Amino acid sequence: MEYSTLIKRLEALHPLALGQMPTPLAPLPRLSQALGGPELWIKRDDLTGLGLGGNKVRKLTFLLAEALRQQADIIMTTGAQQSNHARQTAAAAAMLGLPCVLVLRGNPPLEPEGNYLLDVLLNAEVRWAGERSALKTLYSEAETLRQEGHNPYVITYGGSSALGACGFVAAIAELSAQTRALGFEFDAIVFASSSGGTQAGMAVGARALELPTRVVGISIAEPAPAFTQDLEKLSNETIALLNLDFSLKSEDFDVRDAYLGQGYGIVTDVEREAIRLAARTEGLFVDPVYTGRALGGLLDLVKRGEFTSTQRVLFWHTGGAPALFAYAKDLMG
Numbered sequence: 001m002e003y004s005t006l007i008k009r010l011e012a013l014h015p016l017a018l019g020q021m022p023t024p025l026a027p028l029p030r031l032s033q034a035l036g037g038p039e040l041w042i043k044r045d046d047l048t049g050l051g052l053g054g055n056k057v058r059k060l061t062f063l064l065a066e067a068l069r070q071q072a073d074i075i076m077t078t079g080a081q082q083s084n085h086a087r088q089t090a091a092a093a094a095m096l097g098l099p100c101v102l103v104l105r106g107n108p109p110l111e112p113e114g115n116y117l118l119d120v121l122l123n124a125e126v127r128w129a130g131e132r133s134a135l136k137t138l139y140s141e142a143e144t145l146r147q148e149g150h151n152p153y154v155i156t157y158g159g160s161s162a163l164g165a166c167g168f169v170a171a172i173a174e175l176s177a178q179t180r181a182l183g184f185e186f187d188a189i190v191f192a193s194s195s196g197g198t199q200a201g202m203a204v205g206a207r208a209l210e211l212p213t214r215v216v217g218i219s220i221a222e223p224a225p226a227f228t229q230d231l232e233k234l235s236n237e238t239i240a241l242l243n244l245d246f247s248l249k250s251e252d253f254d255v256r257d258a259y260l261g262q263g264y265g266i267v268t269d270v271e272r273e274a275i276r277l278a279a280r281t282e283g284l285f286v287d288p289v290y291t292g293r294a295l296g297g298l299l300d301l302v303k304r305g306e307f308t309s310t311q312r313v314l315f316w317h318t319g320g321a322p323a324l325f326a327y328a329k330d331l332m333g
C-alpha cells in the first residue's frame with residue numbers, strides 16, 4: 001500500500017507526541033570494520049528521549065492517547081524489577097500529569113538501582129507481586145482501584161497489545177522515509193524481541209509497505225515455536241485494527257532463539273562481549289538484558305555467514321541502558 005495511506009490509518013488513532021521522533025539512523029563504520037562486513041547501521045530508539053528513552057515510548061504514543069480518550073485517572077502496567085517498559089510508562093504518565101502504579105515482579109531490592117531507581121524518582125507507586133503472577137496481580141490491583149472509584153488504564157506486559165504494536169508499524173514507516181532519502185533499503189533489521197509488540201509491528205509495517213527487508217527478532221526469553229504463535233495473533237490483531245488487507249502466519253516471523261542462555265536477565269559472555277565491543281568501537285551502550293543479547297546474537301549470525309559482506313544490516317537499538325547500572329557485578333571482570 002501507499003506510504004501516505006498507511007500514515008493516514010495510523011494518524012486516525014491520534015498518537016500523542018511523547019518523544020523525539022524520528023530517531024537517528026546512522027552507520028556503524030568501526031563495528032562493521034571490526035567484523036569484516038556486512039555494512040552495519042543503527043536505528044537509535046535508545047534516543048526516543050522521554051525518561052531516558054527506549055522502544056516503549058513508541059507504543060505509549062498510541063496507548064496513552066487511548067488512556068486520555070477514556071479519561072483514565074491512573075496509568076498502570078507491569079514488568080520485571082528492571083523493566084524499561086515500566087520506567088518509560090512512569091515517565092509518560094508523569095509528563096501527562098497522571099499518577100502511575102507499577103506492579104513489579106518479585107520483591108523489592110535492598111536499594112533502588114537502575115530502572116527501579118528511576119521509577120521511584122518519577123513518583124510511580126510500585127506494588128510488588130512477590131510470589132504471585134505479576135500480570136494477575138496487575139489486573140487484581142486495577143479491580144481494587146476501580147472499586148475505590150478510580151478509572152485506571154491498564155497496559156499489558158511490554159505494552160504489546162495491537163494498539164501498542166501500532167507504534168512499530170509507525171516506526172517502519174519512519175524508517176522507510178529515512179531510507180528513501182538515503183536511496184537504499186536494508187537487507188535485514190535485527191533487534192531484541194520479547195513481548196512481541198516490536199516485532200509484530202515491524203512485520204506488519206514491512207508487509208504493508210512491501211519492503212524487501214527481513215525482520216529478524218533475537219528472542220530474549222521465549223523459544224521460537226511458542227513466540228511465533230504469539231506474534232501471529234498479535235500481528236493479525238494489529239492488521240485488523242489498521243484495517244489492512246493481508247494476514248500473517250507464524251511461519252512469516254523470523255525469530256532466533258539460540259541466545260536464550262540461562263534465561264531472562266541472566267548475563268553470559270554473549271552480552272558481556274557485545275556490550276564491550278559496542279562501547280569500545282562506537283562509544284555506544286547496549287544493555288545487559290535486551291540489546292546486549294540482541295547485538296551478541298547479531299555478531300554470532302555475522303560470524304556464521306548469515307549476511308554477505310556487502311549487505312546492509314540495521315541493528316535496531318531498542319534502549320535499556322539504564323539497566324547497566326543494576327548489573328555492575330555481572331559486567332565487571
Ligand SMILES: *Cc1c(COP(=O)(O)O)cnc(C)c1O
Nearest residue numbers: 084194195196198290318319320
Ligand atoms: C521491551 C524491550 C525490548 C523488546 O520489545 P518487545 O516489544 O517487548 O518485544 C527490547 N529491548 C528493550 C531495551 C526493551 O526494553
